[in-house]
Amino acid sequence: MDFQDIKGQEHCKRAIEVACVGDHGIIFIGPHRSGKSALIKRIPTINSVPIFTAEILPCPCGNFTDPKKECLCKPRQIQEHLTSISPRILKRADMQVEVPKINLSINDKRRGETSAVIRERIEKTRRNFKPYKLDKEANELLKLAILELGISPLSYDKIIYVAVTIAQMDDKRVIEAHHISEAISYRSLDRNLWG
Ligand SMILES: [Zn+2]
Numbered sequence: 001m002d003f004q005d006i007k008g009q010e011h012c013k014r015a016i017e018v019a020c021v022g023d024h025g026i027i028f029i030g031p032h033r034s035g036k037s038a039l040i041k042r043i044p045t046i047n048s049v050p051i052f053t054a055e056i057l058p059c060p061c062g063n064f065t066d067p068k069k070e071c072l073c074k075p076r077q078i079q080e081h082l083t084s085i086s087p088r089i090l091k092r093a094d095m096q097v098e099v100p101k102i103n104l105s106i107n108d109k110r111r112g113e114t115s116a117v118i119r120e121r122i123e124k125t126r127r128n129f130k131p132y133k134l135d136k137e138a139n140e141l142l143k144l145a146i147l148e149l150g151i152s153p154l155s156y157d158k159i160i161y162v163a164v165t166i167a168q169m170d171d172k173r174v175i176e177a178h179h180i181s182e183a184i185s186y187r188s189l190d191r192n193l194w195g
């Protein structure tokens with residue numbers, strides 16, 4: 001089993017790498033057969049320390065966001081489904097990442113990075129300096145996100161934790177705006193993607 005077996009899903013693979021470097025728990029949200037379990041099963045191939053993971057469907061029937069299947073759930077049911085996620089799980093996961101169902105051609109011979117390459121990068125990055133300060137733009141973006149997304153204090157803390165890891169991977173001494181925006185991209189449930 002190797003990350004190389006998974007075609008596409010670059011956003012998810014990047015998210016997993018961030019999670020491994022910073023020991024962040026991660027929730028995967030996606031329709032049936034979008035590859036959530038395949039991603040989770042491969043985490044031990046790049047990381048010696050287990051991280052918390054959970055997988056959830058985007059709606060009660062599991063077809064929402066699937067481009068080929070029809071979801072018959074009502075908006076209210078979807079909302080209830082998402083608010084029923086246990087607070088214990090939400091608390092343990094700094095990151096909430098959407099796993100889209102993608103159509104892959106059998107002829108697609110492109111191969112991604114091997115688990116060995118990713119593992120080596122994770123181990124190297126772990127030794128980097130951890131930044132603790134936000135630059136001016138990062139601060140402003142964060143303020144804007146609080147206003148626009150109405151994020152909770154818990155989410156606020158988690159965005160910062162994850163942004164610290166991303167800046168560390170970038171070998172930066174301060175947290176910049178793009179580190180914050182990437183961290184926000186891993187907060188799918190806050191962004192009210194399905195609301
Ligand atoms: Zn549904």
